[in-house]
Amino acid sequence: MIPDFLPAQETGLLVATGAGWVLQQGAQVVGGWPWQGLQAVQLLTGSPLWVQFAVLLVLKDLLEWCVHRLLHRVPWLWQFHKLHHSIAELDWIGNMRFHWMEIVVYKSLTYLPLVVLGIDGQVVLWLAIFSTLIGHLNHSNLKIGWGPLGYLINSPRMHVWHHDVVLHGKSGQNFAIIFSLWDWLFGSAYLPEDEQQPARLGFSEIESFPRGLLGRLLYPFWK
Secondary structure, eight states: OOOSSSSSHHHHHHHHHHHHHHHHHHHHTTTTSSGGGGGTTTTTTTSSSHHHHHHHHHHHHHHHHHHHHHHHHHHHHHHHHHTTTSSSSGGGGGGGGGTHHHHHHHHHHHHHHHHHHHHHHHHHHHHHEEEHHHHHHHHHSSOOGGGGGGTTTTOOOHGGGGGOHHHHHHHHOOOSSSHHHHHHTTOOOOSOOOSSSOOBEEEEEOOGGSSSHHHHHHHHHHO
């Protein structure tokens, strides 16, 4: 049994402080790696900001689709991702429910393109805001689809099926963050026409998943 002996508020503060320290130390280590010399490439430096935004949007979204799929396919990564899938009913704040380890995984695998491309800081900021808003929208409890555009852009109606307790593919379905195109191209899309949403959200062993914050954060390591 996983211990869960701290109130949520104190635990949240402890985890936030600890995670921040770990990420800071990790950034210093990574900063000394040999591939940091790739900063000299700077492929998009000097390009119009809208070009940088478009390139980064597509490339970063494809990389995050790949990472998201790995979170479902690799058993030890799935233990961390379970926290996000413990949502019983979608709402926009559910977009922010994830294990801090996911930050390490996502940022580690999406940082290299930023280094090579030489993306302007303004572009990174605006894309971060845009991606967050899209994530909030897709996790909202809205039955919204985009018609034919749904083959290109993710929607709340499509993303809710990603949280279905039933797996409609080998390791799940609808891994898209912004562009659903990746799911349609690589055969992981699932969007039934005769049903609006799943009967139940979550994952098969959710009954044994800890209810307290500390227990949920320790679960992947304890498991």
